[in-house]
Ligand SMILES: O=C(O)CCC(=O)C(=O)O
């Protein structure tokens with residue numbers, strides 16, 4: 152392994168290899184390293200068996216059936232959705248209605264953004280986790296022991312739409328894309344409410360989804376000289392209700408299921424959906440947030456777009472739904488606002504369900 156280097160979550164204080172130029176993971180990868188700096192060596196990559204989806208089949212849900220006029224078909228779709236949330240915490244979504252051309256053009260914008268020079272990106276670096284536009288490397292270099300082989304940008308896109316103004320036209324296509332993702336999340340959350348025995352608009356009303364907090368996260372995983380030693384993102388769960396992802400045709404997301412890592416190899420144009428921590432809280436633990444990770448390649452660049460969809464950031468208190476609390480199921484989490492939870496989630500290292508574990512009520 153090569154010498155240790157320092158990187159920064161944002162681009163403000165980046166040290167460099169040999170102190171000659173700033174380091175993003177992209178530029179580190181392009182510098183022709185043949186081994187990873189020791190600060191990227193993850194100890195946990197080989198810990199559990201990795202299965203193909205043919206060995207343990209991740210649910211594939213047909214989005215169009217959730218709004219079917221045939222009530223039997225719709226009920227079955229809701230039941231399948233509930234089962235996927237309960238048994239997997241993730242699923243693949245087909246027939247979601249977002250045109251492939253729209254997904255492709257947002258992906259082009261993401262590529263264009265990562266291709267900006269480090270100097271140009273600096274304009275968008277952000278200083279803290281509540282900045283609406285923030286780009287950087289790894290996850291939170293101030294708190295983490297092992298860095299992620301990943302560059303990212305994160306943008307708050309709802310209720311107020313923020314977006315980088317470069318590359319040109321990117322913001323317009325992204326606006327349309329996140330709106331379509333919000334509509335899908337809203338329909339899925341209706342189904343989730345029903346699958347929990349609540350009325351269809353329960354989550355929408357109780358969580359003030361009209362001002363739902365939505366974050367668009369673009370991830371770049373450049374080729375890594377030692378993909379068996381480094382990690383794109385280590386095992387973690389997400390912070391909102393549902394994260395909806397698409398990728399650039401290179402698979403690399405794995406989900407933890409029954410003690411194995413299972414590869415998500417989505418069919419062309421399918422979206423990947425993860426249940427996240429706030430849904431685990433709201434369902435009082437019935438639906439577990441999905442633990443997942445992203446792996447790397449030595450010869451391919453993987454790009455993903457993960458859109459996190461959650462409740463209103465400050466206006467509601469998230470707690471287990473009263474209807475799901477009883478003597479046998481006492482409240483399993485303390486209440487919080489999304490803002491409080493987001494801070495817990497983003498200001499530590501990315502590590503399993505560490506944020507949720509801090510508000511879990513132990514019995
Ligand atoms: O890029 C991926 O496959 C996963 C990304 C992810 O887990 C995240 O952004 O939270």
Ligand SMILES: [Fe+2]
Pocket residue numbers: 387388389394443
């Ligand atoms: Fe994630």
